[in-house]
Amino acid sequence: MISAYTGTQVREAEKPFLDDALGPGAGAVLMQRAAYGLANAVISALRGRGQRLYGSSVAVLAGKGNNGGDGLFAAALLAGRGMRTTAVLTAGDAHDAGLAAFRKAGGYAVTLTGDNAAELAAMAGGADVVIDAILGTGAQGGLRGPAAALIEALSRSRPDLVVACDIPSGVDADSGEAHAPVLAADLTVTFGAAKAGLLADPGADSAGRVRVIPIGIELALPWPALRRLEARDLSALLPRPERRAHKYSRGVLGVVAGSSAYPGAAVLACKGALAAGVGMVRYLGPPDVADLVRQSCPEVVCSAGAVADTHVQAWLVGSGLDDSDEQQLQRARDAADSGLPTIADAGALPALPEVLAPQVILTPHAGELSALLERLGVSLDRSAVEASTLSAVRRAAGLTEATVLLKGATTLVASPFQDFFSQAEATPWLATAGSGDVLAGIIGGLLAQVGADVGRFGDQGIDPDARWAAIAAMAASIHGRAGVRASGGGPVTASGIADAAREVMREL
Numbered sequence: 204m205i206s207a208y209t210g211t212q213v214r215e216a217e218k219p220f221l222d223d224a225l226g227p228g229a230g231a232v233l234m235q236r237a238a239y240g241l242a243n244a245v246i247s248a249l250r251g252r253g254q255r256l257y258g259s260s261v262a263v264l265a266g267k268g269n270n271g272g273d274g275l276f277a278a279a280l281l282a283g284r285g286m287r288t289t290a291v292l293t294a295g296d297a298h299d300a301g302l303a304a305f306r307k308a309g310g311y312a313v314t315l316t317g318d319n320a321a322e323l324a325a326m327a328g329g330a331d332v333v334i335d336a337i338l339g340t341g342a343q344g345g346l347r348g349p350a351a352a353l354i355e356a357l358s359r360s361r362p363d364l365v366v367a368c369d370i371p372s373g374v375d376a377d378s379g380e381a382h383a384p385v386l387a388a389d390l391t392v393t394f395g396a397a398k399a400g401l402l403a404d405p406g407a408d409s410a411g412r413v414r415v416i417p418i419g420i421e422l423a424l425p426w427p428a429l430r431r432l433e434a435r436d437l438s439a440l441l442p443r444p445e446r447r448a449h450k451y452s453r454g455v456l457g458v459v460a461g462s463s464a465y466p467g468a469a470v471l472a473c474k475g476a477l478a479a480g481v482g483m484v485r486y487l488g489p490p491d492v493a494d495l496v497r498q499s500c501p502e503v504v505c506s507a508g509a510v511a512d513t514h515v516q517a518w519l520v521g522s523g524l525d526d527s528d529e530q531q532l533q534r535a536r537d538a539a540d541s542g543l544p545t546i547a548d549a550g551a552l553p554a555l556p557e558v559l560a561p562q563v564i565l566t567p568h569a570g571e572l573s574a575l576l577e578r579l580g581v582s583l584d585r586s587a588v589e590a591s592t593l594s595a596v597r598r599a600a601g602l603t604e605a606t607v608l609l610k611g612a613t614t615l616v617a618s619p620f621q622d623f624f625s626q627a628e629a630t631p632w633l634a635t636a637g638s639g640d641v642l643a644g645i646i647g648g649l650l651a652q653v654g655a656d657v658g659r660f661g662d663q664g665i666d667p668d669a670r671w672a673a674i675a676a677m678a679a680s681i682h683g684r685a686g687v688r689a690s691g692g693g694p695v696t697a698s699g700i701a702d703a704a705r706e707v708m709r710e711l
């Protein structure tokens with residue numbers, strides 16, 4: 204599990220060291236560890252590209268705070284390894300000790316002014332590696348003035364390798380909001396712990412690969428702001444049938460999906476659920492859709508009955524529902540009201556009551572989340588949701604009292620109790636029609652199997668209240684991995700994602 208923290212949480216954890224309460228110079232020790240980790244990460248990245256260190260060039264863009272200090276100390280270490288190093292001091296001032304070490308190691312420093320931004324951008328853009336150490340967790344808003352002009356020009360020249368020190372400058376460490384201009388990094392080397400803003404879009408767009416360097420504050424960190432499940436967490440959390448298992452003990456999922464206009468959504472949702480290993484799927488819906496479901500997935504049991512008469516452990520409602528099919532919409536409302544865990548997708552989102560419950564998982568994409576918030580009296584258009592995904596999903600979970608999964612390149616999940624998960628295994632090839640229906644099916648399949656198993660989650664440090672969010676995150680991870688597997692770098696179909704999900708489940 205990757206745990207991520209807000210900038211404030213990390214700064215709080217660092218405080219005792221900076222106050223020298225743990226001995227004089229403890230703060231400087233943290234900075235040395237950070238710089239050493241950053242320099243080593245740069246060396247590995249260059250070597251990974253088959254470049255020799257000796258004679259390669261590095262340009263460090265250094266602000267006046269400790270982030271600039273980290274960058275200057277790291278550049279001093281790189282100069283000591285034979286690299287040609289130039290520092291661009293973006294704020295006139297610089298971290299004194301860092302600059303002294305940099306100069307002593309043979310580095311050349313030049314101060315950014317209103318007149319030389321284009322010239323320095325051209326110089327830095329020609330370096331083998333650019334280190335962005337302008338702003339870190341102490342940033343207030345984005346870059347301004349000459350520093351903004353430098354980054355704008357540098358972004359246009361697309362440097363070979365950009366390494367962000369702690370966080371790309373201009374990205375908010377707490378929220379992932381990005382204040383333009385931001386120089387997109389290939390690698391972000393972050394200190395003490397991952398910052399939440401690196402694991403939420405749009406911050407994640409600019410972060411590249413994220414590498415965490417331990418600096419000794421780890422034990423002082425509080426409960427994480429955001430978590431990401433990794434393969435070993437999934438292995439521990441996923442269900443395996445017991446020897447005496449039968450189809451009912453393994454979990455039955457009820458599916459209320461599809462309409463004459465979108466019958467395929469019902470099929471894809473069922474395929475997702477079956478791939479997730481559910482004991483049985485019971486489909487409720489119009490006869491023409493049920494026929495298609497039977498033909499595509501003969502293992503699904505279809506009927507035109509009512510929710511109250513259907514014995515299941517969890518419900519999936521909404522994928523492909525038509526807003527004119529009142530019978531299906533009523534089934535969706537009954538399911539969400541049943542007290543059973545329910546994943547509510549697409550067409551169900553506008554049909555359900557405003558206030559729900561934690562075991563109801565809503566799965567909007569950014570446009571649907573914008574519409575959902577609008578109904579709750581919050582005006583946030585699609586682009587505003589995309590610009591602040593973490594706070595948008597937090598608000599939606601708070602207002603609806605449901606668990607909310609926001610789909611996108613990074614999938615974010617928020618529980619109404621302020622537990623957050625972020626998964627980013629996916630490939631953009633997943634952005635294909637029907638892909639969300641398969642995700643809904645996987646969530647439903649997992650809800651039916653492990654929704655009631657509080658102990659399984661507690662063993663992995665997940666509160667009972669947070670398990671609905673964790674299940675949604677598990678499904679997003681499996682769906683993302685399945686997309687990558689089915690894609691192999693090329694186009695995928697939603698059916699292909701469902702097929703690959705079964706293989707991903709087996710591997711995990």
Ligand SMILES: NC(=O)C1=CN([C@@H]2O[C@H](COP(=O)(O)OP(=O)(O)OC[C@H]3O[C@@H](n4cnc5c(N)ncnc54)[C@H](O)[C@@H]3O)[C@@H](O)[C@H]2O)[C@@H](O)CC1
Binds near residue numbers: 221368
């Ligand atoms: N606190 C610690 O113990 C450690 C901190 N570390 C580094 O220190 C960083 C935080 O350092 P600081 O607190 O000095 O903060 P920063 O280095 O992020 O920047 C703060 C400085 O920039 C100015 N500033 C803020 N927003 C600005 C803006 N939009 N435009 C221009 N200038 C702006 C501030 O006035 C301040 O002088 C971390 O990101 C990390 O890189 C590491 O050295 C590890 C240890």
Ligand SMILES: Nc1ncnc2c1ncn2[C@@H]1O[C@H](COP(=O)(O)OP(=O)(O)O)[C@@H](O)[C@H]1O
Binds near residue numbers: 614634638641
């Ligand atoms: N750029 C992207 N990169 C990775 N995954 C994406 C991207 N865009 C969308 N996805 C994923 O693809 C799925 C699309 O779901 P959705 O928008 O509901 O599609 P549909 O309604 O057509 O089924 C979601 O799981 C989402 O997270």
Ligand SMILES: [K+]
Binds near residue numbers: 335
């Ligand atoms: K930075």
